[in-house]
């Protein structure tokens with residue numbers, strides 16, 4: 407055991423709630439855990455309390471139905487009473503700094519959000535970005551359409567072969583759904599919201615198959631046009647009052663190489679992308695008004711990372727001058743983080759890793775939406791703790807909300823979401839996954855840094871941070 411402190415043991419341990427806190431209006435789902443119901447007059451809220459010296463708060467969620475149950479206690483030195491379970495923190499062993507946590511403003515999220523009354527819309531955004539919600543501080547937005555749209559689309563679809571993008575305008579979906587939701591989010595958050603933007607597919611005419619999906623590559627004559635496409639998007643969003651923090655270099659580039667999905671994609675090999683970044687995207691962004699934009703590459707499954715990096719840098723090592731980090735998706739997270747994530751932080755210590763997309767129910771054999779699923783909350787919390795223990799700087803969830811089918815999605819690729827909206831009843835349900843995310847996002851603000859923690863049960867079930875408020879946060883998962 408590390409000898410840097412007297413042994414502190416909690417002595418007093420009592421239930422505690424702020425007058426402003428509102429508990430979960432729980433609804434038991436048969437065979438599952440509970441969901442928390444929000445309606446026109448009620449939605450659960452939690453005020454995060456900052457403990458004074460030698461005191462602490464404990465927040466607990468459980469399969470049995472606790473949701474952020476708050477307890478308070480006082481530390482005291484009673485080394486005679488060492489419990490069986492203990493944990494050891496080493497604040498001198500420090501790791502990555504946190505950028506943030508958030509969810510995605512897809513058309514589907516915006517459509518469901520808009521189907522609610524203004525009161526419930528506010529409650530939904532407060533639930534995620536508010537000071538009494540999960541205190542999210544990041545978001546991801548598709549550039550044009552994704553599968554979570556009612557139809558496939560891109561900007562400047564017409565005229566075709568328009569090298570200089572003379573007809574680049576935002577889509578009706580931007581004005582009706584995405585921008586209003588983002589504006590509401592920006593108004594709600596107490597800190598700047600870092601937004602990551604991603605293209606799924608450019609207009610079909612830029613691609614060699616002239617389709618939104620299927621096997622495809624960017625036509626080489628449009629390498630520069632596709633870079634300009636990103637700058638035009640950044641300008642349009644800026645003129646609508648939304649500044650973008652980062653872009654990724656295309657969503658899941660291997661989708662369009664192996665054609666495993668039925669939705670909007672653009673295929674890239676890493677070597678082709680290296681060429682595009684070095685000759686087009688990198689210089690275009692760095693010489694534009696958006697020179698400080700973060701450029702994240704990969705934006706694909708964990709298992710693709712080592713080969714992606716090798717392919718990018720083999721012929722085009724200058725890629726490393728242009729990229730700030732890599733985005734990683736959740737769906738292949740069964741592979742070892744030690745090999746697939748640590749290779750980035752070990753080999754390229756100045757590049758960060760951000761988890762850019764995650765959802766449950768994504769595989770064809772899985773049920774899209776399972777109300778009250780505790781297993782899905784477990785999957786989220788264990789994945790986030792694992793990622794954080796392997797130096798990721800943030801974690802962005804997929805659709806902020808969906809309907810009870812897990813859509814809308816034009817390609818019928820329905821999935822689950824931490825918030826499910828019932829427009830007919832004017833209610834939404836907060837799933838167990840919502841609280842799993844909250845145990846992380848609410849307590850680990852931007853600029854927190856990770857410190858070493860070990861429990862008597864090993865180190866896989868916990869992660870610890872020192873926050874800019876000089877508090878220590880420990881997230882423990884007890885299966």
Ligand SMILES: *[C@@H]1O[C@H](CO)[C@@H](O)[C@H](O)[C@H]1NC(C)=O
Pocket residue numbers: 431443445446447448
């Ligand atoms: C809204 O939820 C609260 C708390 O569960 C409940 O008391 C109230 O009856 C609900 N209102 C409606 C209109 O369903």
Ligand SMILES: *[C@@H]1O[C@H](CO)[C@@H](O)[C@H](O)[C@H]1NC(C)=O
Pocket residue numbers: 562564565573575
């Ligand atoms: C420009 O784009 C709009 C759709 O945004 C389309 O209706 C119009 O026909 C396009 N103009 C030309 C000249 O292709």
Ligand SMILES: *[C@@H]1O[C@H](CO)[C@@H](O)[C@H](O)[C@H]1NC(C)=O
Pocket residue numbers: 586589590593
């Ligand atoms: C955001 O706040 C500004 C300034 O208070 C206000 O003018 C605007 O209407 C708000 N927008 C939304 C979407 O709430």
Ligand SMILES: *[C@@H]1O[C@H](CO)[C@@H](O)[C@H](O)[C@H]1NC(C)=O
Pocket residue numbers: 874875876
């Ligand atoms: C946190 O601690 C550091 C070092 O002890 C100190 O410089 C800083 O002012 C503290 N910050 C707050 C918010 O208390």
